[in-house]
Amino acid sequence: MHTSFVSLSALLSAALGAATPREAPRCIESLIPITASATNFDLSSGSAPPNATIPVSGTFPIQLRLCAPTTPASLRSKTLQVLIPGATFNTDYWDMSFEPETYNYVRFAAANGYWTLNMARLGDGGSARPDGNTIVQIPFGVAVVSEIVKLARAGSLFGTLGGIEKVVVIGHSLGAVILNGVVETVPSSIDGAVFAGFSHTFGPTNVAVAEWGPASEIVPERFAGLPPAYLTSLNATTRAAALYGAPGTFDPAALEWDEERKDTIANGELLTFAGAVPVAAPSFTGDVFMINGDQDGVFCSKPGCANLADEAQFYAGARSVEFNVISGVGHCLNLQFGAPKVYAAIQEWLNKHGY
Numbered sequence: 001m002h003t004s005f006v007s008l009s010a011l012l013s014a015a016l017g018a019a020t021p022r023e024a025p026r027c028i029e030s031l032i033p034i035t036a037s038a039t040n041f042d043l044s045s046g047s048a049p050p051n052a053t054i055p056v057s058g059t060f061p062i063q064l065r066l067c068a069p070t071t072p073a074s075l076r077s078k079t080l081q082v083l084i085p086g087a088t089f090n091t092d093y094w095d096m097s098f099e100p101e102t103y104n105y106v107r108f109a110a111a112n113g114y115w116t117l118n119m120a121r122l123g124d125g126g127s128a129r130p131d132g133n134t135i136v137q138i139p140f141g142v143a144v145v146s147e148i149v150k151l152a153r154a155g156s157l158f159g160t161l162g163g164i165e166k167v168v169v170i171g172h173s174l175g176a177v178i179l180n181g182v183v184e185t186v187p188s189s190i191d192g193a194v195f196a197g198f199s200h201t202f203g204p205t206n207v208a209v210a211e212w213g214p215a216s217e218i219v220p221e222r223f224a225g226l227p228p229a230y231l232t233s234l235n236a237t238t239r240a241a242a243l244y245g246a247p248g249t250f251d252p253a254a255l256e257w258d259e260e261r262k263d264t265i266a267n268g269e270l271l272t273f274a275g276a277v278p279v280a281a282p283s284f285t286g287d288v289f290m291i292n293g294d295q296d297g298v299f300c301s302k303p304g305c306a307n308l309a310d311e312a313q314f315y316a317g318a319r320s321v322e323f324n325v326i327s328g329v330g331h332c333l334n335l336q337f338g339a340p341k342v343y344a345a346i347q348e349w350l351n352k353h354g355y
């Protein structure tokens, strides 16, 4: 009796996500050539015109890290979570080496029984960096992610991954802008869409406070030789002002860790993302979850991020649209003290909707 009680409670705590410590999952890291086409904007004037008119297509290697569950959970292992990082973040964002017991979402998801496909955007991390003005724009980035999701669902990205029945995509910031474009253009490929650090309206923080400059000049030790269209934030102070909550909401060591690993945003992404933010996705019929910190100055347009309550209008065909505002957290949710609350809220939503 005693033995069976222990094993049952162990099973239950695993199923409820209480399993600790969080071991690193087994992962396969690959550069997979992805072929996509889209209509990009003509940025020759230095800004985006109202409509996209330039057809682009190509095949580019994309960095994809597939990680296996560390806790068996038979139903959850049929759900794949695809993770997209925001501007100047890469695969580290969802899979941080800094205090991974606290901040690492990939480990959290693996401990809860899920496969994750953690990716770098085109022009970011280990992915290809083609022309940062003409190619790396939001429309083409949307096409690349759409293709990845389609291949992942079909089980044809990695030979080892079959039997995926549900796909949940989680995008942060610019990654959420891209996800919004994916659910607009190929609405049937995704079951659940989680938008983290995003909304369809802008808050008071202009992302320009990050003081973008050429990554090759700001971080020559890692980005020497990159064309000037690849940008990054100026320094830790401007980065924190744009992306973090108030002092006290994050560990300064986490900011330092992030500053040492910060990645790029392409000028083409920077010039085309604002136009992509207001886009509605009425044909998406899956579940939508919006999660922001209440100190997200980029996307909280009402006090306390109450604007998330207005988001359902953009997903008129969705099965469900829900939101959660985490207090004491700024824009880059994963790097702040509130990260575990963010992960718990996402898990609660996954549970509620049977993922």
Ligand SMILES: *[C@@H]1O[C@H](CO)[C@@H](O)[C@H](O)[C@H]1NC(C)=O
Pocket (backbone or CB within 6 Å): 050, 051
């Ligand atoms: C842009 O597209 C919209 C909708 O298709 C159209 O009404 C508008 O005239 C276009 N604007 C320009 C400048 O071509």
Ligand SMILES: *[C@@H]1O[C@H](CO)[C@@H](O)[C@H](O)[C@H]1NC(C)=O
Pocket (backbone or CB within 6 Å): 211, 234, 235, 236, 237, 238
């Ligand atoms: C970061 O850049 C800002 C703006 O140029 C400057 O005022 C500040 O002193 C810099 N901070 C550090 C730590 O270099």
